[in-house]
Amino acid sequence: MAFFYQFVLWAGYSLLCLLILSLIGFLCYCVYIKHIHMKYDHIPGPPRDSFLLGHSPILQRPTLHFTNVHDIFLEWAEIYGPVCRINSLHYVILLVTCPETTKEILMSAEYPKSKVMYGRLSSLFGTRFLGNGLVTSQNHEQWYRQRRIMDPAFRSLYLQGLMGNFNERAERLMEKLTELADSKTEAKMLHLFNHVTLDVITKVAFGMDLNMLQSPDSPFPKAIQICLKGLVIYTRDTFFQLCPKNRPFIKEVREACDFLRATGAKWISDRRAAIHNGEDVPKDILTQIIKTASKEEDKNEYDEELMLDNFVTFFIAGETTANQLAFCIMELGRHPDILAKVKKEVDSVIGMKQEISYDDLGSMTYLSQILKETLRMYPPAPSTSRDVAKHMVIDGIHIPGGVICKFDTYITGRMEKFFKDPLMFDPDRFHPDAPKPYYCYYPFLLGPRSCLGQKFSQMEAKVVMAKLLQRFDFTLVPGQSFCIMDMGTLRPKSSVVCMIKHRSPN
Incomplete structure (x- = not known):
């Protein structure tokens, strides 16, 4: 019995000490x-x-309904000026809309991507997601090595050779739209664009023909959407994991991450084996990367996990292109004068021919302007952040070192001081003779960490849009919302539902 009392006394004393230490720790914090x-x-x-x-x-409130948190940032930037302080626990994030500071920081390799912000993209609920790939890597040497390996697969000469693939996949979308037009069935354009961009990336990058437009039950789109939902919640809701009712969703996110990475591991392993055995392999991006990596002096550094990180990154990139195309259709449907003008350009450049050439893309300048204006108003990947360790001055305000600087092209693209009537969709802002935006428009980022796949993305978007405009008329179904959802990337809430008709001969 004495032992029992001693144990109770010891346990009580230990608990009291723990509570006191916790209280001291909390007070220190x-x-x-x-x-x-x-x-x-x-x-x-x-x-x-x-x-x-x-x-x-x-900032957590929009997370529950995946509404657009960047509108809150825009309001704050308008009220508080070119540098706006945001506090989150012991972190200080500065929302910067000053063009000179944007230029200074984003154009330099001196400022690494934020460990706090990009570290949260590395894994979702403990399962590796984007890892240390091109988008998330904070170590400059590691990032530079990956970029050097992947650069040959995204050079203009190589991309020109992909025009056949772009045309072929876009033709499949045209066939699907023909079915919908003939049956007078509503077309959910965002859904269709998601499938065609995934078809393009799986074929062009990995040599796989999934034909997702004809396979509505494909697990890939669902897995990507689940991962993106998880990304939004994981990065913005600190206490989400503590609630037991959220465990089924967390399990679903982890399984989706595992599915994407397991699929990538199999495709990469099969391709490596085929190359090693001297088999004929597709001359796609995966082959380019594997062969380039094999020439590196330190072949072990670019390991399987890094390659899988970039495999998942490719799929997310396909999502952003689909979102851009859906927003583009949404705005064209709301502006019949702009729609008529771009159709006229498409008719004059490609006429009735089915195969669009690389030179044709360069000739469709007004379509380029429309795609750029779409990215101004609706950048699918709107923001980036950098760690700033040293003191600096922004717009006359002294900034002590140790902050995170956040740059958001959605915000600057909608500010009156940078763009006149910013909420008006006006492709002439990007006319070749118009003044270029000065470090306030960067949908593909700026400087050394700019998006490697931006040319790939815009070639794909142009081919799809040109074929669609060449063959079909479309009208937006009345009553749908034109709001923006934040699902890790910005996307239309309504899915952009249209009625499709075959174009009448002129």
């Missing part, structure tokens, strides 16, 4: 938070919702 506030509160910013959580509660 509160003191540190206060120190951070005193260090950075001279920078303009909205009132904090919470001493500890800062602005996190207001």
Whole structure:
């Protein structure tokens, strides 16, 4: 019995010590938070919702319904100026809309991608997602090596050789649209574009013919959507994992990540084996990458996991192109004058021919303007962030080192001081003779970390749009929303539902 009382006394004493230490730790953390506030509160910013959580509660609210958090950032940028302070726990994030600072930081390799922001994209709920691939890698040497390996697969000469694949996959979409037009069935354009862009990336990058337009039950689109939902929640809701009712969704996200990576591992392994055995293999992006990587002096560094990281990144890139195309259709449906003008250009450049050439793409300048204006108003990947370790001055405000600078092209693209009537869809902003936007328009980022696949993406978008405009008329189904959803990438909430008709001969 004495032993029992001694044990109870010891357990009570240990618990009391633990509580005291926890309280001391919490008080120390509160003191540190206060120190951070005193260090950075001279920078303009909205009132904090919470001493500890800062602005996190207001930024978590859109997460529940996947609404567009960037509209909140836009409002703050308009109110508080070119540099706006955002607090989240002990982190300070500066929303920067100053073009000179945008140029200074994004055009330099001196400022790494934010460990806090991009580290959250590396894995979802403990399962590896984008890992340390091209998008998320913070180590410059590791990133540069990956970029060097992948560059040959995205050079203009190589991409020109992909025009046949772009045309073939776009033709499959035209066949699907023909079915819908003949049956007078509504077309969910975002859904169709998602399938065709995935078809393109799986064929052009990995030599796989999945034909997702005719395979509505394909697991790939669903897996990608689940991962993107998980990404939004994981990066913005700190306490989501603590709630037991969320465990089924977390399990679903983990399984989706595992599915994408397992599929990639099999495709990569099969291709490596085929190359090793001297078999004929497709001259696609995967072959280019494997052969280029094999020539590297340190062949082990570009390991299987890094290649899988970029495999998943390709799929997410296909999602962004689909979103751009859907937004483009949405705006053309709302602006019949612009639609008529671009159809006239398409008719004059490609006429009735089925195969679009690389030179044809360069001749469709007004279509290029439309795609650029779409990216101004609806950039699918709207923001990036950099760690700034040293002191600097932004718009006359002294910024102590140790902050995260966030740059958001959705915000700058919708600010009156950069674009007149910013909410008006006007492709003439990007006329060849119009003044170029000065570091306030960067849908594919800027500088050394700009998007490797931007030329690939816009070639694909142009081929798809040109064929669609050449053959079909479309009208938006009344009553649908034109709101924006934030699903990790910005996308139309309505799926852009259209009625499709065959174009009448002129």
